[in-house]
Amino acid sequence: MSKLRYESPAIRKLNAGGMNKFGTRTEYEPVYPKVQFAWSYKTNYLDAVCRIFHQEGSWAEVVSGFEYEKALGNGVPGHRILFNGPEKTEAELRRAVELDSLIHIDHFDELYQLTDIAAGMGRKPRVAIRVNMDTGTYPLWDRFGFNYENGQAMEALTRIVSSGRLELIGLHCHIGTYMMSVEAYRKAIQKLGSLAVHSRDAWGIDIRYIDIGGGFPSGNQLRGAHATPTDALPSIDEYAEAITDELQRTGFAPDALPLLMLETGRALIDEAGYLLGSVLATKRLSDGRRANIMDFGVNILFTSFWYEHRISPAQPFSHHTEDVTIYGPLCMNIDMVRQHASLPLLNKGDRVVVHNVGAYNMTQWMQFIQMRPRVVLIDEQGAVHLIREAEDLAFIKLQERIPPHLADA
Amino acid sequence: MQLRKNIATSEDGFLFNPSTGDSWSANSMAAEWFAWLKEGRSREEIMDLITEKYEVERSRVELDWEDLMKQLQEARLLQS
Ligand SMILES: Cc1ncc(COP(=O)(O)O)c(C=O)c1O
Numbered sequence: 001m002s003k004l005r006y007e008s009p010a011i012r013k014l015n016a017g018g019m020n021k022f023g024t025r026t027e028y029e030p031v032y033p034k035v036q037f038a039w040s041y042k043t044n045y046l047d048a049v050c051r052i053f054h055q056e057g058s059w060a061e062v063v064s065g066f067e068y069e070k071a072l073g074n075g076v077p078g079h080r081i082l083f084n085g086p087e088k089t090e091a092e093l094r095r096a097v098e099l100d101s102l103i104h105i106d107h108f109d110e111l112y113q114l115t116d117i118a119a120g121m122g123r124k125p126r127v128a129i130r131v132n133m134d135t136g137t138y139p140l141w142d143r144f145g146f147n148y149e150n151g152q153a154m155e156a157l158t159r160i161v162s163s164g165r166l167e168l169i170g171l172h173c174h175i176g177t178y179m180m181s182v183e184a185y186r187k188a189i190q191k192l193g194s195l196a197v198h199s200r201d202a203w204g205i206d207i208r209y210i211d212i213g214g215g216f217p218s219g220n221q222l223r224g225a226h227a228t229p230t231d232a233l234p235s236i237d238e239y240a241e242a243i244t245d246e247l248q249r250t251g252f253a254p255d256a257l258p259l260l261m262l263e264t265g266r267a268l269i270d271e272a273g274y275l276l277g278s279v280l281a282t283k284r285l286s287d288g289r290r291a292n293i294m295d296f297g298v299n300i301l302f303t304s305f306w307y308e309h310r311i312s313p314a315q316p317f318s319h320h321t322e323d324v325t326i327y328g329p330l331c332m333n334i335d336m337v338r339q340h341a342s343l344p345l346l347n348k349g350d351r352v353v354v355h356n357v358g359a360y361n362m363t364q365w366m367q368f369i370q371m372r373p374r375v376v377l378i379d380e381q382g383a384v385h386l387i388r389e390a391e392d393l394a395f396i397k398l399q400e401r402i403p404p405h406l407a408d409a
Numbered sequence: 410m411q412l413r414k415n416i417a418t419s420e421d422g423f424l425f426n427p428s429t430g431d432s433w434s435a436n437s438m439a440a441e442w443f444a445w446l447k448e449g450r451s452r453e454e455i456m457d458l459i460t461e462k463y464e465v466e467r468s469r470v471e472l473d474w475e476d477l478m479k480q481l482q483e484a485r486l487l488q489s
Binding site: 240 | 424432435459469473480
């Protein structure tokens, strides 16, 4: 009998663990009794990716009408969509009210508009407000939502309650992204908690959920010489411990704890994405330093503006490394992927892998000079699925129109 | 060598640690080794089973065994 092909045994840590830290798989010792994740669409809204998160139990967090429709198309019922963001059109608000979504109000103009829409439709939309606050970190994201310290948040709540037309059920914040401080989340929970306790004591309204937004860092190294090395960042366990611990100290009765909602984006998807590219050319710069020109640049690797992306060669290489600058293929000065990378000598045609590109690239990328490439998904059995076609000229021209006087070319 | 008692394993190679919430996926070879470990088979028995069933030198399997144990140790999945 012929023997089977052997393969070395290996285990691989799954990112899903990040959600489990908050006790989403309640058959195992939960850290907090009620937790709900909502997939933050802008982080990566390729439908196949969104559907994986929905399969894992995530609701949807959207910040535009377009994302809202995408979530519906991915099978998320309206009542499980959190509608955030400063721009929600009249028609989009009506649709969200119709479908009973959770509308997170961003400013007073929206509050008044929604109150009028509710009156006109004879419906009582379920709402939360977005609160911004000082959590001891910089910068303050005070352009979104209502400020806590200056009393705006309290005023917004008072208006919602006194209007009688909106059902206040939640409180939301998103204190920033790539937040390296666990303490900031404790402060955020304390502040939202105090608003919730006030709502209960002053108006008899039980806040049913506290949405702490996203913001946990991923394993990518921030740009800049003084950036914290990734192995010094707090772990997801520490964030989970701080948030759930603080929630339980905030003055809710043990049987009336609010649902904890999370809109984690980057930390759940960044490390799942890789970019495969190759070397177009190598050259020496005027000062003698080596440079590699790659077939990918800031057009498809938007996050290279923030991160020192790890790049590794994908074929046997020598262990001698050199300091190189990595440029993209665009005929534009801004197209630099890494100013200083330590890489073995690469030659034209060599392949490389860029690590941790799953968050914000497949949404913020741009069709500029070059077209965007294919995206494939590798499933748990190792099968490869095409989930976005490479762009072509027809795709780009689809939206263009030629006025009659220019028609004859 | 044993996996910790509280670690949940599934046939298709899913491992879950309920006290930390971490999960791992094992490739099919590792999943098979875990199943044998669970049956209480010894290191020697497992080595025999593998070399009978698969096209591989025993010395390679021994190296891989050490390596897998290291991976499990780092993942804190082994009984101390
Ligand atoms: C309202 C809101 N929620 C969630 C997120 C996701 O954040 P992150 O990727 O940092 O987890 C963002 C991102 O900017 C956001 O604006």
